[in-house]
Amino acid sequence: MKVVVKKFGGTSVASLNLMRNVALRVERALKEGERVVLVLSAMGNTTDRLIEMAREVSVSPVPRELDMLLSTGEIVSVALMSMILNRMGIKACSMTGGYHAGIITDDNYTRARIKYIEADRLKELLEEGVVPVVAGFQGVNENGDITTLGRGGSDTTAVALAVALNADRCEIYTDVNGVYAADPRVVPDAVRIPVISYDEMMEMAVLGARVLQYRCVDLARRYNVELIVKSSFYEDGGTVIKEVDDMMERSEVRAVTHNEDVAKVVIKDVPDRPGMAARIFRKLGDKGIPIDMIIQGVTKGDRSDVAFIVSRSDLQSVLDVADEVVKEVGAAGVSYNMDIAKVSLVGANITSDPSMPGKMFSVLAENGINIDMIATSGLRISCIVERKHINDAVRALYRAFNVYETGNE
Amino acid sequence: MKVVVKKFGGTSVASLNLMRNVALRVERALKEGERVVLVLSAMGNTTDRLIEMAREVSVSPVPRELDMLLSTGEIVSVALMSMILNRMGIKACSMTGGYHAGIITDDNYTRARIKYIEADRLKELLEEGVVPVVAGFQGVNENGDITTLGRGGSDTTAVALAVALNADRCEIYTDVNGVYAADPRVVPDAVRIPVISYDEMMEMAVLGARVLQYRCVDLARRYNVELIVKSSFYEDGGTVIKEVDDMMERSEVRAVTHNEDVAKVVIKDVPDRPGMAARIFRKLGDKGIPIDMIIQGVTKGDRSDVAFIVSRSDLQSVLDVADEVVKEVGAAGVSYNMDIAKVSLVGANITSDPSMPGKMFSVLAENGINIDMIATSGLRISCIVERKHINDAVRALYRAFNVYETGNE
DSSP states (O other), X not given: OOEEEEEEOGGGGSSHHHHHHHHHHXXXXXXXXXXXXXXXXXXXXXXXXXXXXXXXXXXXXXXXXXXXXXXXXXXXXXXXXXXXXXXXXXXXXEEOTTTTTOEEEOSOTTSOOEEEEOOHHHHHHHHTTOEEEEETXXXXXXXXXXXXXXXXXXXXXXXXXXXXXXXXXXXXXXXXXXXXXXXTTTSTTOOBOSXXXXXXXXXXXXXXXXXXXXXXXXXXXXXXOOEEEEESSOSSOOXXXXXXXXGTTOOOOOEEEEEOOEEEEEEEEEEOOTTHHHHHHHHHHHTTOOOEEEEEOOOBTTEEEEEEEEEXXXXXXXXXXXXXXXXXXXXXXXXXXXXXXXXXXEOTTGGGSTHHHHHHHHHHHHTTOOOOEEEEETTEEEEEEEGGGHHHHHHHHHHHTTHHHHHTO | OOEEEEEEOGGGGSXXXXXHHHXXXXXXXXXXXXXXXXXXXOSTTHHHHHHHHHHHHOSSOOHHHHHHHHHHHHHHHHHHHHHHHHHTTOOEEEEOTTTTTOEEXXXXXXXXXXXXXXXXHHHHHHHTTOEEEEETTEEEETTSOEEEOOTTHHHHHHHHHHHHTTOSEEEEEESSSSOBSSOTTTSTTOOBOSEEEHHHHHHHHXXXXXXXXXXXXXXXXXXXXXXXXXXXXXXXXXXEEEOOGGGSSOOOOOEEEXXXXXXXXXXXXEEOOTTHHHHHHHHHHHTTOOOXXXXXXXXXXXXEEEEEEEEGGGHHHHHHHHHXXXXXXXXXXXXXXXXXXXXXXXXXXXXXXXXXXXXHHHHHHHTTOOOOEEEEETTEEEEEEEGGGHHHHHHHHHHHTTHHHHHTO
């Protein structure tokens, strides 16, 4: 018998009526012979409301207490959903992520990582034909305190349970009907990608595609869990994320992604001595701030500029660290620019085709778009452009690389 | 060092501002050298809102799921309160009733009873100078599932923790400033009772004084925990509930209580054979319906009426059972009357003074109030009167028995 983990996000359970729709979907799946494990997020904007209350009482709430508070949102969802299912005659049992579903995490409150899962009770329930309804986003540490898994945590819960239960697949239901080859708000006729590899999906997540978090795809990849992203409001569509065998020699552009949540920071006139860059980026790394696209400028005499891209939400922390660094290494100062955005081409082996980068830069140039910084990896080519040009850049690249053809394979 | 359990009800933590007031109270107590354990209810009408949602998805929600749902209300309170305390520089730690505070209950969801408390973690926290902030109203059964303790459950949590921690006293903060000798809405100058015995307080709880549940006072009595009821909005006042030594020969009226949540049920023309009454009341007992003031009427031939008083909320269930009984025993039928109310005098040894009942009945008669039924116990004399006369009855009795003098001792 097939075991399928189905995860529904906040917009899919935002009201009792929407919850009833989810329950009907579960009913259909059971009739088709699936054994279903449900994972739910908190209803609608519940988590935001709770965070707001916490901020109202404390500028920096104790992380343990914040997790205790936030965990309640998902518990409300699973208790109500279990009532709905039972009312329909479907045996269901709500479960907190930690004590009941057995998700044991480390001690990093607000961004805990799963250490292991004690899935005995889940397995028993499945054996008995009961639908476990598991609160996503949460676990419990070995001290018995409630933790939360951070952004996209419920997706991670779903994939981790799929691993622990050796499930046939993990379905992520959300408010979009899969992964698109470009943001449909920018490219209205952007095609849905029916199948994509883990690696490509991870690259897209890093580059700003919001549909799945990197971490969740990474986990699925490592344990080879077939992931499906689909809309909770439509039957058809969706994107399958799995190991794609035939991509070894393929070098197509699968998607054009863009991200406006970026800022550029420049540390000016850094003395050109060994270890200077290490000093800067170790400090930022210690604070857990992810850095993208580091460029050390052309040396002017014995000094050079160091520029890099960070997320806008991290900018203040980065500037604080940068100020320290300036003093320590004797640089001239720090500047930043928020008036930028990042556009990327994503595809397996994309940089193994030597014509790709040149073609990308030409397309942007032809459209009068200046490139400020460039970064490449095996799976992507990214350019920093002026913010006001970002939508034009996405559209021009989408057309020029015929993404709709490769997407619709 | 003194250990004090302080419980704050829903109206005392209905907003973040009110929560800050509670935190200030805790701060003062700590400065005065107390070791504080906080027990909180859900904020304001949270529990009602959750119940409403549950009713919306199911007429009779699965009790296990209902408890899972309701438990979240108190968790939100304790997490926020702990943040507030920590922000003030007071070390505090929020705790769920079950997993963290160690309250282990039986399996009776929605009205679980506490079996024992594993208080090790609470004791450790107190040793370390941390304020445990415990979610009231909830526990966990031996299967690891969340249970709730039913009406007045948070008070029970507080008293039970006081027992487990061998606390010096248990303070119940609420929206009234103690226990009054009559309902101040009926008798505006009713006096506050400074000290009252457990037995008297239990009798008052049974008779409809809402300030404390019978169960919580009973628990305090059995373990000799000194209880204090006071307002969370004022400093002074309050009522101490404890073993009162000097009451052996005292026979004063401590309070006049009344209750409008009553209905009278009459089973008519019950055959006058042994075991008939047992048959009726065993059935009601099996359904957990409490009965008050049973009266078997004067026999007419070989048949007699059986009348008794129940709570209005139980009336429908009682009538269902009564209909069955009528058929089984061959009675003539069932009638009921909701147009009644109960007024009672409460005081230790009250019925040992032979003049008391007569005086009570005279006072009512002098005020033109008919008595429908009478019941007495060692601690009370109750009369059923017409509903429209209940306020007059309370006022007349309050004046006639000089309750203000005994109250204000």
